[in-house]
Amino acid sequence: MIEPRLPKYQWGQRVKTLIDLHNDGSFPDAPAEALLVGIGDTGEIVQVGTHTEANIPIYLVEFSERLVVGCLEEEISPV
Numbered sequence: 001m002i003e004p005r006l007p008k009y010q011w012g013q014r015v016k017t018l019i020d021l022h023n024d025g026s027f028p029d030a031p032a033e034a035l036l037v038g039i040g041d042t043g044e045i046v047q048v049g050t051h052t053e054a055n056i057p058i059y060l061v062e063f064s065e066r067l068v069v070g071c072l073e074e075e076i077s078p079v
Contacts, residue, residue, distance in 0.1 A: 007048050007057035007073075014079040015061060016042045021069055037063050042079055 009015060021037040023030045030036065037043070043063035051058050059071045 002055045004050060004055040005057060007059075009045055009048070009057075009059060009073070009076070009078065011045055011048055013045045014042060015045060015059075015071075015076040016040055016079050017071075017075060018077050019075055021071070021075065026070065036067065036069055043069075 017037050017039055020035055020039055023032055023034045023036055025032060027034075027036065041063055043061040045059050046062045046068060047060040049058045049060070050056065057073060059073070059076060060068050061071050061076065062068045
């Protein structure tokens with residue numbers, strides 16, 4: 001069993017993206033591979049969860065009123 005990695009970031013924390021985030025199929029209303037969030041866009045962490053198989057933190061980040069994207073620690077940085 002893989003030991004869970006503790007989250008670096010917390011709920012309510014402001015973050016920015018370090019890479020462009022594209023649709024991986026999680027957004028059925030957007031085309032596959034469509035750009036969802038660009039490098040440097042800012043948002044707020046609204047939930048912190050764990051990927052059950054890999055035991056790594058997953059952050060739900062709200063970038064706009066209707067756009068919440070799941071991010072890995074490597075994809076975001078504190079503002």
